[in-house]
Amino acid sequence: MTQDALLETAKAALLPNYAPPDLVLTRGEGSEVEDRAGRRYLDLAGGIAVTSVGHCHPKLSAAIAAQAARLMHVSNLFYNDRAIALAGELTERTAFERVYFCNSGAEANETLIKLARRAQFERGQTDRVEIIATEKSFHGRTLGALSITGQSKYHVGMGPLLPGVRFVPYGDLDAMKAAIGPKTAGVILEPVQAEGGIIVPPAGYLAGVREACDAEGALLLFDEVQTGYGRLGTFLGAERFGVVADACSLAKGIAGGFPLAAVLIRESLKGGLPPGSHASTFGGNALACAAGLAVLEVFDEEALLASATERGQELAEMLDALVAQHDVATERRGLGLLQGVALGEGVDPIAVYGNLRDRGVLATLAGGNVVRFVPALNVSREQLEKGVAALSAALAAVSGND
Numbered sequence: 568m569t570q571d572a573l574l575e576t577a578k579a580a581l582l583p584n585y586a587p588p589d590l591v592l593t594r595g596e597g598s599e600v601e602d603r604a605g606r607r608y609l610d611l612a613g614g615i616a617v618t619s620v621g622h623c624h625p626k627l628s629a630a631i632a633a634q635a636a637r638l639m640h641v642s643n644l645f646y647n648d649r650a651i652a653l654a655g656e657l658t659e660r661t662a663f664e665r666v667y668f669c670n671s672g673a674e675a676n677e678t679l680i681k682l683a684r685r686a687q688f689e690r691g692q693t694d695r696v697e698i699i700a701t702e703k704s705f706h707g708r709t710l711g712a713l714s715i716t717g718q719s720k721y722h723v724g725m726g727p728l729l730p731g732v733r734f735v736p737y738g739d740l741d742a743m744k745a746a747i748g749p750k751t752a753g754v755i756l757e758p759v760q761a762e763g764g765i766i767v768p769p770a771g772y773l774a775g776v777r778e779a780c781d782a783e784g785a786l787l788l789f790d791e792v793q794t795g796y797g798r799l800g801t802f803l804g805a806e807r808f809g810v811v812a813d814a815c816s817l818a819k820g821i822a823g824g825f826p827l828a829a830v831l832i833r834e835s836l837k838g839g840l841p842p843g844s845h846a847s848t849f850g851g852n853a854l855a856c857a858a859g860l861a862v863l864e865v866f867d868e869e870a871l872l873a874s875a876t877e878r879g880q881e882l883a884e885m886l887d888a889l890v891a892q893h894d895v896a897t898e899r900r901g902l903g904l905l906q907g908v909a910l911g912e913g914v915d916p917i918a919v920y921g922n923l924r925d926r927g928v929l930a931t932l933a934g935g936n937v938v939r940f941v942p943a944l945n946v947s948r949e950q951l952e953k954g955v956a957a958l959s960a961a962l963a964a965v966s967g968n969d
């Protein structure tokens with residue numbers, strides 16, 4: 568089928584809840600993808616922070632193929648060796664002792680909500696049902712995850728939402744302390760708000776929330792769906808801030824593009840979801856976990872945490888220079904390989920994003936006005952240079968200064 572024929576079917580058959588541009592991607596390798604018409608793009612969107620080891624990494628492709636020929640799925644009525652091995656790896660690499668597997672970020676965050684409520688219930692704290700979340704947060708699209716997402720545009724027409732959720736401004740420790748009380752089951756936060764516009768919290772904020780939760784007996788829950796898995800240069804994003812939550816969610820980069828998610832849980836909460844209280848049919852299936860194990864092998868063999876740190880520093884320098892050159896670029900934001908540039912009033916972010924794509928570079932938007940780069944952790948310095956040069960040209964073209 569030609570690209571045009573594919574697009575025609577897409578427009579007729581797919582639910583129009585997305586609005587992608589007129590190109591159909593059919594191949595990928597490393598940080599490059601190709602459309603059906605044969606045009607190649609530098610992919611600095613990374614499938615929205617998902618393709619952590621690049622497209623079709625030979626190790627990952629081979630591991631998936633081999634596992635698909637051995638065992639894919641047995642349900643959680645039985646152990647499978649791949650899930651056990653991956654759980655062991657995750658507990659070794661983090662401060663968490665327990666792992667629950669599921670399939671998406673939203674589902675992992677649903678698990679955090681249920682864990683917070685049920686763990687408090689198991690402790691006899693039956694009044695502690697409230698979840699405190701933050702304004703501009705993003706936690707996913709299922710109704711529970713949506714209910715703790717602090718962006719009203721996503722709530723339009725979806726009510727009534729889950730009761731028992733309170734929002735406070737992100738980064739405001741006093742507001743958080745004032746909100747935490749005898750009804751609080753847990754507080755959920757992104758270590759860096761990603762979709763909300765790449766907001767890094769002020770120094771001491773996460774540690775302060777940790778203290779406030781401990782003082783009151785509330786659980787601290789981190790949504791590491793985007794910040795986790797090396798994105799900030801550390802295995803978990805919260806490590807950069809020296810804070811350990813009671814539980815955290817992982818998804819996006821965990822299996823390099825294969826659907827998988829996990830919740831990491833401290834030993835103190837081992838009894839938080841007793842048998843029968845929570846489950847997922849596909850969660851932790853052998854095929855997904857084999858992909859997850861292959862991703863970790865690549866992390867080690869290619870020292871991807873160190874790469875993400877180095878490339879992140881280089882990207883910060885490049886973006887700082889870009890901001891200095893362009894009046895319409897008001898600020899560089901982010902850490903590691905979750906970085907972007909905020910655009911001022913005078914320029915349409917969607918036009919910049921489109922112009923960048925016309926120049927053969929894929930990026931994403933966050934918070935409405937931030938051009939965000941979330942590439943594979945093994946992206947090269949040259950690829951980042953090419954992407955930033957294209958953004959510079961796109962800014963000049965769209966603001967009429969080229």
Ligand SMILES: *Cc1c(COP(=O)(O)O)cnc(C)c1O
Pocket residue numbers: 670671672673674676705706707708757761762790791792793794818819
């Ligand atoms: C993407 C994202 C989610 C939702 O993940 P899905 O896999 O789309 O359900 C949740 N939280 C954060 C921080 C995310 O970036």
